[in-house]
Amino acid sequence: xxxxxxxxxxxxxxxxxxxxxxxxxxxxxxxxxxxxxxxxxxxxxxxxxxxxxxxxxxxxxxxxxxxxxxxxxxxxxxxxxxxxxxxxxxxxxxxxxxxxxxxxxxxxxxxxxxxxxxxxxxxxxxxxxxxxxxxxxxxx
Numbered sequence: 001x002x003x004x005x006x007x008x009x010x011x012x013x014x015x016x017x018x019x020x021x022x023x024x025x026x027x028x029x030x031x032x033x034x035x036x037x038x039x040x041x042x043x044x045x046x047x048x049x050x051x052x053x054x055x056x057x058x059x060x061x062x063x064x065x066x067x068x069x070x071x072x073x074x075x076x077x078x079x080x081x082x083x084x085x086x087x088x089x090x091x092x093x094x095x096x097x098x099x100x101x102x103x104x105x106x107x108x109x110x111x112x113x114x115x116x117x118x119x120x121x122x123x124x125x126x127x128x129x130x131x132x133x134x135x136x137x138x139x140x
Contacts, residue, residue: 015098018046019081023073023101034073039099039114043067046081047095047118054085054093055122056133063119065094071113077101079113086117091129093120 019042027038044061051059073079079101086094099114124130 014084015082016050016084017080018049018083018097019079021079021081022104023075023077023079025075028075032075034075034077034079036069039069039073039079040064040067040116042079042081043097043099043114043116044118046083047097047116048120050083050085050095051093051118051120051122054088054132055120058123058125059093059120060123060127061118062092062121065117065119067114067116069114071101071111073099073101073113074103076104078104088132090131091121093122093132094118095120 021042023034023038027034029035044064048059048061079099081097081099083095083097086096088094095118097114097116097118098112099116100110101113102110121129122132
């Protein structure tokens with residue numbers, strides 16, 4: 001993936017910065033790296049920001065179509081999660097998420113650390129699937 005934070009890589013129209021968070025010591029695994037589950041959780045939250053806007057309400061995560069860990073995230077890394085719409089169906093929304101991390105305060109250490117695709121379903125107050133409002137658009 002092209003780095004969405006680098007203006008030399010073209011338009012950012014499709015990608016949105018969904019979350020920016022510092023990886024903390026409480027989020028580490030037994031080896032001192034940031035726990036993969038923490039990264040997955042942040043990616044799910046990032047993807048849901050797109051899905052909630054499109055669904056104009058409540059969504060549920062129904063699938064993780066892909067999740068690739070590309071590099072470790074370290075304690076103190078500034079972690080940025082970018083999300084973009086991949087596709088919509090009648091009730092479902094697929095969202096692509098890319099995770100980038102950099103050691104503070106070294107912008108030269110910025111690296112692509114994970115990539116994921118999540119599927120969300122718009123749900124009603126009872127948790128049942130509901131039709132997406134048409135046309136589905138994202139406001140920026």
